[in-house]
Amino acid sequence: MDAIKADVLILGSGGAGLFAALHAYERNPQLKIILATKGIIGKGGCSRMVQGGFNVVLNENDSLEKHFMDTLKGGGGINNQELAWTLVNDAPRTVHELEVSVGCFFDRAEDGKIHQKAFAGQSFDRTVHVADLTGIQIISRLTDQIFARNINVMEETRGLDLLTTESGNRVVGCVMANIRTGQIFLVHTKVVVVATGGSASMFKISAPSVDKTGDGMAMCFRAGAEFVDMEMVQFHPTGIIAGASRLSGSLLEEGLRGAGARLYNGLGERFMERYDPERLEKSTRDRVARAGYMEIMAGRGTENNGIYLDASHMGARFVEENFPGMVERMKDIGKDLARERVEITPTAHYQMGGVRIEKDCRSSLEGLLVAGEDAGGTHGGNRLGGNGICDSTVFGRRAGDIAALIAMEESLRPYEEAAAERIRMRWLKPFTLKSGNGVYAIRDEMKELMWENVGLVRSGSKMKEAVHRLDGLLEEVESVSVTNRYLTRFNMEWQHIIDVTNALTVSRMVAHSALHREESRGAHFRDDFPETDNDNWLVNIFLTKEDDIGIALSTRPVALIRLKREEIGDLKY
Amino acid sequence: MNAWAWLIQRVTAVILLGALGLHIVFLHYGHGHGGLRFDDIMIRLSSPVFIILDLLLLVCGLYHVTYGLYSIFLDFGPDVRSRVVVLASLVCVGLGLMGIGFFSLLFFK
Amino acid sequence: MFETLMVKVLRYDPENDAEPRYDDFEVPGYDNMSILDVVMHIQNYMDKTLCFRASCRVGMCGSCSMYVNGRPRLACRTQVSMLKTRNITLGPLPNFPVIRDLVVDMELFFEKWKRIKPYYMGKREITEPVVIPPGTGEREFIDDMLDCIACGACYAACSMVSMNDGFIGPAALNRAYTLIADKRDRGQRERLRVVGRTDGVWRCHTQFNCGEVCPKNIVPTRSIQSLKKRCVLSKFGIFK
Numbered sequence: 049m050d051a052i053k054a055d056v057l058i059l060g061s062g063g064a065g066l067f068a069a070l071h072a073y074e075r076n077p078q079l080k081i082i083l084a085t086k087g088i089i090g091k092g093g094c095s096r097m098v099q100g101g102f103n104v105v106l107n108e109n110d111s112l113e114k115h116f117m118d119t120l121k122g123g124g125g126i127n128n129q130e131l132a133w134t135l136v137n138d139a140p141r142t143v144h145e146l147e148v149s150v151g152c153f154f155d156r157a158e159d160g161k162i163h164q165k166a167f168a169g170q171s172f173d174r175t176v177h178v179a180d181l182t183g184i185q186i187i188s189r190l191t192d193q194i195f196a197r198n199i200n201v202m203e204e205t206r207g208l209d210l211l212t213t214e215s216g217n218r219v220v221g222c223v224m225a226n227i228r229t230g231q232i233f234l235v236h237t238k239v240v241v242v243a244t245g246g247s248a249s250m251f252k253i254s255a256p257s258v259d260k261t262g263d264g265m266a267m268c269f270r271a272g273a274e275f276v277d278m279e280m281v282q283f284h285p286t287g288i289i290a291g292a293s294r295l296s297g298s299l300l301e302e303g304l305r306g307a308g309a310r311l312y313n314g315l316g317e318r319f320m321e322r323y324d325p326e327r328l329e330k331s332t333r334d335r336v337a338r339a340g341y342m343e344i345m346a347g348r349g350t351e352n353n354g355i356y357l358d359a360s361h362m363g364a365r366f367v368e369e370n371f372p373g374m375v376e377r378m379k380d381i382g383k384d385l386a387r388e389r390v391e392i393t394p395t396a397h398y399q400m401g402g403v404r405i406e407k408d409c410r411s412s413l414e415g416l417l418v419a420g421e422d423a424g425g426t427h428g429g430n431r432l433g434g435n436g437i438c439d440s441t442v443f444g445r446r447a448g449d450i451a452a453l454i455a456m457e458e459s460l461r462p463y464e465e466a467a468a469e470r471i472r473m474r475w476l477k478p479f480t481l482k483s484g485n486g487v488y489a490i491r492d493e494m495k496e497l498m499w500e501n502v503g504l505v506r507s508g509s510k511m512k513e514a515v516h517r518l519d520g521l522l523e524e525v526e527s528v529s530v531t532n533r534y535l536t537r538f539n540m541e542w543q544h545i546i547d548v549t550n551a552l553t554v555s556r557m558v559a560h561s562a563l564h565r566e567e568s569r570g571a572h573f574r575d576d577f578p579e580t581d582n583d584n585w586l587v588n589i590f591l592t593k594e595d596d597i598g599i600a601l602s603t604r605p606v607a608l609i610r611l612k613r614e615e616i617g618d619l620k621y
Numbered sequence: 622m623n624a625w626a627w628l629i630q631r632v633t634a635v636i637l638l639g640a641l642g643l644h645i646v647f648l649h650y651g652h653g654h655g656g657l658r659f660d661d662i663m664i665r666l667s668s669p670v671f672i673i674l675d676l677l678l679l680v681c682g683l684y685h686v687t688y689g690l691y692s693i694f695l696d697f698g699p700d701v702r703s704r705v706v707v708l709a710s711l712v713c714v715g716l717g718l719m720g721i722g723f724f725s726l727l728f729f730k
Numbered sequence: 731m732f733e734t735l736m737v738k739v740l741r742y743d744p745e746n747d748a749e750p751r752y753d754d755f756e757v758p759g760y761d762n763m764s765i766l767d768v769v770m771h772i773q774n775y776m777d778k779t780l781c782f783r784a785s786c787r788v789g790m791c792g793s794c795s796m797y798v799n800g801r802p803r804l805a806c807r808t809q810v811s812m813l814k815t816r817n818i819t820l821g822p823l824p825n826f827p828v829i830r831d832l833v834v835d836m837e838l839f840f841e842k843w844k845r846i847k848p849y850y851m852g853k854r855e856i857t858e859p860v861v862i863p864p865g866t867g868e869r870e871f872i873d874d875m876l877d878c879i880a881c882g883a884c885y886a887a888c889s890m891v892s893m894n895d896g897f898i899g900p901a902a903l904n905r906a907y908t909l910i911a912d913k914r915d916r917g918q919r920e921r922l923r924v925v926g927r928t929d930g931v932w933r934c935h936t937q938f939n940c941g942e943v944c945p946k947n948i949v950p951t952r953s954i955q956s957l958k959k960r961c962v963l964s965k966f967g968i969f970k
Contacts, residue, residue, distance in 0.1 A: 087783070087785050087791075087793060088783070088793060088836065090880075091785055091786075091791040091792060091793050091879075091880075092785050092791070092793075093785070094786075096786065096790055096791055097786050097788065097790050097791075144858075144859070147859040148852055148856060148857065148858065148859060149850075149852065150850060151849070151850020151852065151909075151912075151914075151915070153869070153872075153873065153876070153912075153914075154859070155864075156861075156862055156863065156864050158863060158864070159861070159863060160861035160862050160863035160864075161859075161861055162859055181790070181877070183790070184790055184877070184879060185876060188876075188878075188879070188880070189850060192848040192849040192850065192905075193849045193850070195843075195844045195848060195849055196847070196849035228829060257785040257786040257787065257791065258784055258785060258786075258787060259784075259785050290762040291760055291761045291762045291763075292760050292762075292763075292767070293760075293761075293762040293763055293764055293767050294764070294766060294767055294770060294787045294806075295762065295764065295767075295787060295788065295806070298787065298788045373790075377788060377789065377807075380762075380764070380807060380809050381762045381809070382762075486778075488774045488775065530778070531778040531779065532778070532779050535779055537743065537745070537829075537830055538781040538829060538830045538831075538833055539779070539781070540773055540778070540780070540781050540782075541773075541778040541779070623926055623927065623928055623930075623932050623961070624926055624958075624961040624962045624964070624965050625962075625965060627932055627958065627961075627962065628962045628965075692932070695928060695932075695933065696890060696893050696894055696897075696933055696935075697893055697894055698893065698894025698895065698896040698897065698929075
């Protein structure tokens with residue numbers, strides 16, 4: 049197998065991957081840095097899709113403590129406090145770097161300083177933005193900076209599996225596939241930064257881009273890394289309903305609720321009065337999403353199985369000026385967001401859980417750093433809107449810095465050619481098999497299963513069913529073949545087989561972890577354990593691979609380094 | 622070079638707007654009888670005003686046409702060699718025509 | 731809403747096919763169906779060998795641009811109902827070499843993008859985010875032009891590009907404008923030199939094809955005209 053040597057290999061070109069590459073280069077421009085992405089650089093993933101904005105403490109009336117407390121309250125108290133503190137602490141310098149070095153130009157307030165808008169679940173208006181299309185600006189400008197530097201960009205190149213040393217405790221490279229040519233090769237490197245995002249697309253109704261299928265998470269799982277909080281999946285309350293179109297599930301940003309938009313059920317009731325009378329629609333995402341879901345399940349939904357969002361009372365011009373992207377997209381499906389109510393649905397959006405990392409992005413495996421959505425712990429049980437792009441960029445920077453340091457200290461470790469071959473043969477199986485169910489049926493079943501059984505309202509019996517069926521689906525996808533065995537160039541069907549295998553791998557982790565947590569907290573809600581139990585469950589659930597595909601779970605109490613036990617109990621969430 | 626050439630194109634365009642306009646007017650009016658006769662032209666071309674107007678028309682018109690043709694030629698993305706050959710040819714032809722024009726205007730008898 | 735769509739898709743694998751061909755598909759239509767839904771349906775359920783690019787599906791990444799009924803469009807932002815016909819013809823973007831089927835090679839497009847030095851180079855004295863009250867005009871129309879998602883539609887529609895693929899093209903020139911006009915940036919002169927070459931701004935003859943097809947309602951012609959002005963002014967030593 050062809051092997052390319054590198055000092056640093058970064059998988060993913062979202063906020064985390066791009067920043068990691070820039071920072072690693074800054075540390076040492078002599079390093080050979082490879083930035084590999086499944087799509088065209090800067091276009092894939094969800095950082096780009098960020099509408100709302102970036103939470104950051106810039107105003108003297110705001111404080112890091114307030115942002116930290118908001119993050120912990122939102123997270124249901126099980127956040128990794130060290131990571132959460134790092135998040136809020138590094139955010140100001142990250143935004144500073146984005147403006148002054150990277151060249152972003154965030155919207156300005158009347159006084160000419162950076163404008164910060166209101167976002168749900170926060171004690172201060174601290175969300176920095178560019179109209180309602182913040183992600184495009186951040187990612188485009190970061191991508192342009194990549195072009196200024198001698199960083200090897202490999203587009204339409206995906207990681208298949210990580211290569212580890214024989215003892216398995218260190219990552220030494222990655223077997224990759226060139227999507228355009230179909231060629232499989234490996235990158236022999238000193239450190240790998242995984243920044244490929246999550247896999248919320250494993251649910252029937254979901255917000256992420258279609259290429260987000262948990263590739264990085266699945267690779268880290270197969271390599272033996274430790275995961276945390278996998279049961280925590282965020283469902284965003286306001287996803288678009290567009291019938292059978294793929295547009296369904298995409299987001300109407302949180303800023304709408306932050307600015308005062310209201311939600312009504314099919315009967316015209318403002319149902320949030322029953323679920324969070326204090327904050328109503330400005331409550332945290334988990335509450336609003338679950339409330340919407342429960343209204344729909346109780347038969348009080350709209351005719352398309354949704355609920356209504358009404359922004360019209362804020363004035364058509366206000367909506368059109370502040371949310372132009374959304375107004376336009378709704379026009380595509382014949383709706384006027386500025387003047388009428390629109391039907392929406394909760395939609396799977398983000399994974400709070402992921403690979404367990406330290407604040408320098410180191411995982412449980414040597415030579416493996418993880419940054420962004422695929423890392424877990426920062427957001428605990430629920431992420432605040434605006435903290436996501438903050439997370440990717442903050443930890444992407446750190447990962448880049450640390451990756452460079454590691455690359456400068458370490459030398460290449462040998463890899464096992466046979467192991468690399470095994471990986472290659474495994475992923476080429478669809479070309480050798482003669483028959484097997486189409487992958488799309490498996491994908492569709494996974495989405496349905498996850499939505500029904502591991503979704504917004506969970507129960508022990510349904511989750512057990514899911515755990516069992518997911519194992520079956522994973523087995524099925526292992527024996528799926530491609531229709532045209534001679535087509536290696538840009539074979540989308542092959543790519544989808546890999547995608548679905550990875551998504552199923554992540555789904556299993558979510559289901560196992562969710563079954564284990566016998567309480568409700570943050571985004572994880574069970575109707576057989578509807579209360580939050582701080583006496584027994586102020587813990588994080590950790591997960592690793594056991595044997596070939598088994599899953600081992602353990603719990604550890606939340607490390608109370610900044611907030612004491614009593615203070616957590618007081619957190620109203 | 623490109624910027625200057627483009628600027629002069631715009632400047633000659635404005636001048637031509639005026640000069641061509643006047644030229645057309647003078648072709649049809651200002652001589653009273655049915656059509657321009659040789660005598661009329663003799664009179665006109667002994668006056669500096671007309672000579673300057675015609676020179677302006679000549680120089681600006683030739684420049685504008687030459688640059689216009691060359692620009693369209695460049696739109697096809699020719700290689701350096703072709704560019705040199707075509708530009709040289711256009712300039713030669715242009716200068717030649719300009720010479721003839723000058724000669725006609727200034728030594729008209 | 732049409733019940734069945736008659737879809738023709740251009741199929742071509744330069745390495746294996748002697749020439750391109752159109753494949754016909756009868757696709758069941760539904761409300762709110764976009765062209766992206768159409769190709770996904772074809773690829774998932776009718777001909778798994780079809781290939782195309784897609785990512786965000788909401789018009790933010792620019793991956794799914796293709797030739798739809800004779801116009802470069804984003805597949806995800808083109809509703810079938812918008813086309814007002816059940817006959818749909820899909821092909822790869824013009825002015826780009828084809829990799830396979832609807833996937834085109836964007837290498838030259840991005841090479842030109844990189845040529846104009848698309849990365850911000852802040853003036854050294856700027857150490858804090860600049861204070862610019864809205865409405866002062868200091869940002870000209872840069873912020874509208876920054877909406878560009880590098881989808882390639884303008885480049886595909888440009889007749890100057892089709893005659894001469896040496897022309898830098900509307901997308902790169904538009905990006906160049908956003909930096910050249912940005913008071914915070916220090917690379918104005920070097921960029922003006924790049925765009926002021928024969929294959930730069932001067933090849934634009936204000937046909938406005940780009941503005942007509944841009945999914946973000948950007949009109950690169952506007953930026954290019956501004957750059958022409960700036961190129962001329964720079965000859966007089968004036969750098970705005």
